[in-house]
Amino acid sequence: EVQLVESGGGLVQPGGSLRLSCAVSGFTFDMYSINWVRQAPGRGLEWISYISSRSHTIYYADSVEGRFTVSRDNAKNSLYLHMDSLRHEDTAVYYCARGYRDYIGGAAANDFWGQGTLVTVSS
Amino acid sequence: QSALTQPASVSGSPGQSITISCTGTSADVGSYKFVSWYQQHPGKAPKLVIYEVTQRPSGVSDRFSGSKSGNTASLTISGLQSEDEADYFCCAYSGRSSLLFGGGTKVTVL
Numbered sequence: 001e002v003q004l005v006e007s008g009g010g011l012v013q014p015g016g017s018l019r020l021s022c023a024v025s026g027f028t029f030d031m032y033s034i035n036w037v038r039q040a041p042g043r044g045l046e047w048i049s050y051i052s053s054r055s056h057t058i059y060y061a062d063s064v065e066g067r068f069t070v071s072r073d074n075a076k077n078s079l080y081l082h083m084d085s086l087r088h089e090d091t092a093v094y095y096c097a098r099g100y101r102d103y104i105g106g107a108a109a110n111d112f113w114g115q116g117t118l119v120t121v122s123s
Numbered sequence: 124q125s126a127l128t129q130p131a132s133v134s135g136s137p138g139q140s141i142t143i144s145c146t147g148t149s150a151d152v153g154s155y156k157f158v159s160w161y162q163q164h165p166g167k168a169p170k171l172v173i174y175e176v177t178q179r180p181s182g183v184s185d186r187f188s189g190s191k192s193g194n195t196a197s198l199t200i201s202g203l204q205s206e207d208e209a210d211y212f213c214c215a216y217s218g219r220s221s222l223l224f225g226g227g228t229k230v231t232v233l
Contacts, residue, residue, distance in 0.1 A: 035222070037169075044212060044224060044225070044226045044227040045161070045212050045227070046224060047214070047221065047222040047223070047224060050222070059221060061221060062221075095169075097169075100171075100174055104216060104220055106157060106175075108157040108158065108159045108174070108214045108216050108222050109157075109171060109174030109175065109214075110161075110171060111171050111174075113168040116168060
């Protein structure tokens with residue numbers, strides 16, 4: 001069974017940092033790209049980052065570029081999102097999702113998603 | 124980049140068909156086959172229902188179908204059922220190393 005499980009969310013002050021993890025199982029992790037997608041409370045989905053299967057290609061949304069860093073450890077079947085300089089507007093549920101294809105266009109399709117982890121940025 | 128444009132809400136009676144539009148530009152929706160649709164029930168993760176404009180993942184009902192004309196992609200749900208009541212989001216490759224989501228459409232089954 002394919003599973004993605006996010007962890008690491010919580011309450012953080014503005015300007016603070018947080019690292020999210022995404023542990024995967026049930027598929028050959030190093031063959032798939034992964035996206036991070038977030039959803040602010042009561043709002044729509046927002047794509048924030050893409051990482052290819054072997055980390056050769058990484059992209060970020062303008063809203064997080066320079067503040068967030070995505071990485072993966074294929075040996076540990078894990079993905080990470082390091083978030084710095086957090087702002088109120090970063091408050092959201094963060095999802096990791098498996099890309100259907102190993103290039104950004106094909107990764108518009110995400111066939112498996114985690115349950116999400118809530119990040120709240122507040123003083 | 125701007126989000127893709129979707130209607131805020133669409134409704135229909137059981138058994139009817141509804142169509143949700145997703146409008147982008149010639150740089151994104153109009154240029155690539157990379158348009159997907161997601162269904163999201165409250166408190167749940169999104170579920171992929173259509174990918175690459177018209178393709179349906181294994182296990183998704185054939186009542187869901189996708190199409191595209193110019194800069195607008197569409198999701199049609201035929202034979203509307205109560206369990207189809209959910210939020211629906213489109214997603215497309217922007218053409219600039221990023222992905223765009225639509226604002227979402229709330230589907231109500233009357």
